[in-house]
Amino acid sequence: MLAVDKQNSDYLYRQVIDLITQNLESGTLRPGDRLPSLRRMSRQIGVSIPTVRQAYVELERQRKVESRPQSGFYVRHRASNPMVNTSPGVRPSAQPVPIGGRGLMERVYDGLHQPGVVPFGIANPCMAKPAAKALHRTMKRVMARAEERSLSYAPTMGEPGLRRQIAYRYLDSLGSGVDPESICITNGGQEALLLALRAVAGPGDVIAVESPTYHGLLELIDSLGMLAIEVETCPEEGVIIDALRQTLDSHPVAACMFSTTLSNPLGVSMPQRDRERLVQLIDERDVVLIEDDVYGDLLYDDARPKPAEFYSRSGNIMTCGSFSKTAAPGYRIGWLLAEKYRDEISRLKRSFSCSSGLLQQLTLAEFLASGDYDRYLKTLRPVLRCNAQRMSAAVARYFPAETRTSQPVGGCVLWLELPASVDSEQLFDEAIAAGISIAPGLIFSPCDRYRNFIRLSYGHPWTDETEDSLRWLGETVAAGA
């Protein structure tokens, strides 16, 4: 690299950018290469460290380089092709349907728990050591302090201390108050969905879901004897409000179950204007909205958007949250903002499972109050964002060129559209036999759609095995396509 004259800061800042850009264009710096450290660059061209950092950040904004936590700046890989909105509006054939595909779902879950399998199939962020250590430490403190009480029943709606902490978080991040009394602590987000759905709908009722949607939601709708109707989404913005309006015009929908923030598997977040339109529509039609907000704390960038219920006048909205995606899946602790359905939810919670684990509730209350939870999120989010870029790059490198992917703005899953000829159920079987779990597209729809789609999780630590497994998947897809 050339040395440059000392000049004023702005000029030097441009010099750094030009220097890196030239090296990128000439191929001296290639995808995956590490940029010189701030200190080294500073010394080499006689520019202050803050100026070099400023230049690197600008290059990151231009998507030429990327920062990796505790490591430095790297030349970005070519990213995979993004999905774009090709079929807006409701398909004419959208009808309420019962849920099928039980056999495949069973095989997917069996695969996940095979020992030693590469876990692309489970949408759960890696458990980094800091959280495990901090949680264990906190739990030991709770056991020492609460003694026998920590073994007794929690109140039906949950430990007041944890409900207060959750309410504080909404106040902190959203500036809007939530009454701790309207929060019900549940056995993970899944039970929150169960309670919310059972509270407002019965067998035979029609539930509107995103297409594609979380498979656990479809299983739940099935278990309660209800029907699902798909609502079209746009891969960049989630549910298409006009499509929802058409659905509500044509069918008697009892409830909508959507993820307005970080839908699964798309990983997108609904823009503000659509949130307002959604709530307006819901209020107009007197339909209940159940928000699945379990990934909300894993947005990479922006401030967390307010759950829909903060806009609603009717209050026909419940929001489900969870600590399974951000702290400890094995604790089985989630929550439901039950609001005006509080009494009904309390009755259902009691009759379905009495109450949730007290020791975990006491531990999480302390984990939140101490700031440990937020500190952990601060280290988790950049790791996930970095993994997202790596996975997108690996798809670009190993998968057929016509493969398209979602552009997740948070969470830990990538949604892939493979060449049309690929059968992801068959791919799933081959992958499991090779020790790799994936989530085949079919399980994300009640209508036999997404046969050539798969969902891959990048929530686990990135290793050579991760890279090798992605190469194997890409080559297998290419060979079959």
Added chain:
Amino acid sequence: MLAVDKQNSDYLYRQVIDLITQNLESGTLRPGDRLPSLRRMSRQIGVSIPTVRQAYVELERQRKVESRPQSGFYVRHRASNPMVNTSPGVRPSAQPVPIGGRGLMERVYDGLHQPGVVPFGIANPCMAKPAAKALHRTMKRVMARAEERSLSYAPTMGEPGLRRQIAYRYLDSLGSGVDPESICITNGGQEALLLALRAVAGPGDVIAVESPTYHGLLELIDSLGMLAIEVETCPEEGVIIDALRQTLDSHPVAACMFSTTLSNPLGVSMPQRDRERLVQLIDERDVVLIEDDVYGDLLYDDARPKPAEFYSRSGNIMTCGSFSKTAAPGYRIGWLLAEKYRDEISRLKRSFSCSSGLLQQLTLAEFLASGDYDRYLKTLRPVLRCNAQRMSAAVARYFPAETRTSQPVGGCVLWLELPASVDSEQLFDEAIAAGISIAPGLIFSPCDRYRNFIRLSYGHPWTDETEDSLRWLGETVAAGA
């Protein structure tokens, strides 16, 4: 007391018995008095300690005295009047009914969680320190060993180690094998009941229940939109099989939910011959039996009877168990012997709550394997039996003479029939205002029966407050009767 001559052992043994009996008859020893210690008696009358012990045990068999753990032998109190079977057979009016009484149930639960309330209303044994200490120690070991893994999802059906331990226990106590693969770990016994019921029945279906029955079962039937039909019981032997036969003859019953061992609130256990007749009837009519066996480990005396499913040829039986009544209610860990319904139960469990808490499962597996659980049961059972006698004596002492009680052979609750004029809902309100929680009889029936009944728990450590509260209750009942 008189000194006696040294003679042969059998003669001396009779001497001790006669001496105590004379003192009892003369009123020198009165109800509640402690008998001289074995050592003192031995020294005083020149008899060996084993001979004195043998004599005391014979007096206990004659129900003249009672032993209290770690304390000695005491003169028995007069016991309360036992309930007897006054209305065998189905009442002509027995019809399937929806469940009512939500408001009262709500008040009962609210009352339970008021701080400082005397907890006669909750059917849960005291948490003795040894179990809390041992469980905490075990959990710390698990955390140290399993590290991050202990925070991750358990398999849907549960941690294999715990399922094996539960299967071993059936093998040990019953000599009959259970396949660990057919056991599903649940969020307490309540979720086991939910899964079992949902697997075999749907909205509008009729479920046969004991009369009186556990209120949480009635709430569950209500939450699933089903109807309950009561089957008469006999206070000494539980469900009357001929009454059940009449019910099955007259109504399309989808499932029976019974506690064949230690029903709640009666605390009785079905005799062997009735168990066989029950299973035969179930098999004949192709009706499903769901056994609520959560108190089974708390039988005071006899070897644990086999759950009904060990007699069944059809396999139309599921059995629900729990650690909430014997180890840690707050862990929320129970189980379901799902047998031939295994696949359906797995699907339901996944869609309702994904899986149960892993850390608690690992801890209980080790708690069972180490023998700590059985050691704890051995100390818990005699404490509960002793409390049962004390409570029966207190009822005899403080309540109106026409009060009758159940004769529990295990568990931790006493079922009281008060004078016919007593309204237990009103008594509940007065008791809560006085800082005492009780369970009013109405919540144990879907048919507005048992208005003059209450259930009292003796599962908590016996203190002066316990005695005072029972006196208050008895006097209040007497004043209102």
